[in-house]
Amino acid sequence: MISLKKNFNIAQFQSLIALFVLCLALALLTDNFMSTDNFWNVMRQISVNVCISVGMTLVVLTAGIDLSVGSILAFCGAVTAGLLKNGLSIPSLNLFIGFTVLGAIVAGFLIGGGLGFVNGYAVTKFKVPPFVATLAMLTMARGFTMLWTKGHPITGLGGSFGFLGTGWFLGIPMPVWISGLVVITAVILTSKTRFGRYIYAIGGNENASRLSGIPINKVKIWVYSIAGLLAAVGGVLVTARLDSAQPNAGISYELDAIAAVVIGGTSLSGGRGTIWGTVLGAIIIGVLNNGLILMNVSPFWQQVIKGMVILLAVIIDKSNQKSE
Template sequence: MNREFFKKYKSIIGLILFSIIISIFNKDFLTVNNILNILRQTSINSIIAAGMTFVVLTGGIDLSVGSILAFSGAVCISMVSAGFSVFLAVIVALIIGSIIGILNGIFISKGKLQPFIATLATMTIVRGATLVFTDGRPITSGGSKGAQAFRNIGAGYFLKIPIPIYIMVIVFLLSYYLLKHMKFGRYVYSLGGNEEATKLSGINVDKVKIFVYGISGFLAALAGIVMTSRLSSAQPNAGVGYELDAIASVVLGGTSLTGGVGSVLGTIVGALIIGIINNALNLMNVSSYYQTMVKGIVILLAVLLDRKND
């Protein structure tokens, strides 16, 4: 009974333990301002990781999310700086991210490519497209009419809570509903559990894969908009390595890389664990080089522990 309880709630238990240990060593950790700071910093990775959860549940992987984030953010802010409405710029950026994600799904489902290879190729192509689009230089919103409205998306507040936190919560609530209360969610789990059996049951597996990668691309673009808005600029190298943080959040949240097992709620816990680790190391003035090593060790231990409990 105890083992089953631990297995089911190990991510939440880990999050609580991390928080308790860190709060003992640093009294500033549990302050309201710091908690809001953690949630805001975690929001971008959380949004990407929500989309990655859909992909991993099908037994796939998406390495292109960091590049999609960079390209969508660059397109969005360039439109804002050119005088287009913020609403139109956001819609165009989201459509671009969705199209790239859908293309990933088509390459994988119709082209029969391995997800790793297909999304690795897309990652490289889109990263190159970002460098071409930006000419290797940052793009800022400047003094355009919609600059302040655009900045509010990533840097604004509502009821003293950063807007990116609201966006993150909405994304996870919608993702949870889609996975747990709609037919599509059952198809995703079924596909990850046994693709052949899913095909034989009459489910259009190709359509599910295309839709799943479309969701991943859409949410990567949304994260790109939030990050670009917060920084008021689009960097040509934005999002490098973000796909790894997203995958790490999914794994730490208990989703199996072989597919069919996991939840989006676990993913947000995993994202918070990574955010808390980064925040704690920053509070302790630990070098960023060591932070990367510590994060890698935590992920490795989590995966080993997960294997041991299987």
Template sequence: MDRFKSVLLKFKSLIGLLILCVIISIITPRFLNINNLLNVLTQVSVNAVIALGMSFVILTGGIDLSVGSILAITGAIAASIVVKSNSLLLAILVALIIGALIGAFNGIVVAKGKIQPFIVTLAAMTIFRGVTYVYTNGTPISGLGKNFTFIGNAKIIGIPFPVVITLFIFLIAWYLINETRFGRYVFALGGNEDSTRLSGINTDRVKLYVYIISGIAAAISGVIVTSRIGSASPNAGTGYELDAIAAVVLGGTSLSGGEGSITGTIIGAMIIGVLNNGLNLMNVSPFYQSIVKGLVILLAVLIDKKNKK
């Protein structure tokens, strides 16, 4: 019985996802349509990439509320570069650099300023959302070429390209967390910062790196979103930080840090995506959808807390 319970707890996120899929497919058979499933995967890809970056931050016991604003500003900058120079490579490179720099800003202030990550990233969220409005003058940037829109809309062997990108990012994140010394430092920092510091690990450097990773992940999502829509909106990414945090938590990562997995984060992102899609297929009002998502997240946190006790 104890072994069954331990297995159940270990795979609770995956079991929850499977149960959710079964329930939705019974209520609305359209859910299992291949085109709909591919649409779900495409929609999940953006949140999944952000959530993968967010996982590194939350595993250290931090939080990053600025990812939605990073998505918006990097998407806008990438779009403007494409419009002016028609250089896809330059646009992506600059977007990634900007995402890394904003992440570095967050990491430095958190590590050296000794300020709570919630406050630092909340301020960054507001600052860079404002920067986006100033940069775009409050209007969308359109007129992007087919070379750029290819990223968000193309398919490879029938698989949407954003899904391929997400899989690639997942493999990198999984390797960093599970197969490198840096990954062990991330878990150690989230488990006990004082002990980690006393053991000779540069905790400030680890914090810097995880926020840089989060910034780069948000920038990648910014490029994907901008490419899919075909324009860069200054409002892009609003609320995305909440969905990313929800995906991480639903995947079994503890908000207090030190416990979780990259695989769980992907499953958590799938739960959010399947739930959104199912509610849309059932014609549930967006107002009620927010309530349902909030209740699901709250339930996940309560289960996590009970398991720890």
């Protein structure tokens, strides 16, 4: 019994130990990894992934997956930028609608939530496997982005909007504040509400949840909608930081999000994991990316290394499940 208890505690701190070892190694191998400027640079970089990964965690907890978050991020960022700079013109009605910063952001959020709703509806009402449904949305949202932008960046969005991506408040970058708010909200949602208990129950045993009267379809639709909304939040942060909506933004972001979720201890089988674990996983991915760049590692090798880290995390997860 004592041995099992010790193993359980070690498993609980695997990600934290990995982060400590990674930081120690990078501190020894690079000159400026431990600098204050680099610390805030890493925190700004991971803020977007944290937002996306939190939404991904909710989906994975229900034993689903969302491959469309990167494309939704790009489309929502482009829509926000386009509405802010050019407004919305409907020539057939001789109508022009201008948008404030807040109005453009809300429009982007609504589109993100709407696309997530479509994912959830396809998964629940038409029984499309989550992998296929979100893969289709990945392609559609990327196409919508190209149609909206005509393949060209949308730039010159103004200082008020740019403040969300580059500004500071009380000595902390705005993206960190925003991602922190997302995390706190998600933690409360998953640990203190009936909806959160439903999410874990569905991932743990969907048949038992159905017999218990849990509205499975409704919960799943909400989960995918939230994932789309949080991808839109990430899109606004990326666009504000670059002062530009790029047509190819968000490519492979879904992979970093899945990596953060898995490294953070959330089981791909659903029903087990925490938001805090995902945040830790996102930090590990961010530190790894930063360290590889500081060491001038080829971008191609960076992809190989990240893939190996994801594979290792899944192997560890499966090993932990077998030992329970």
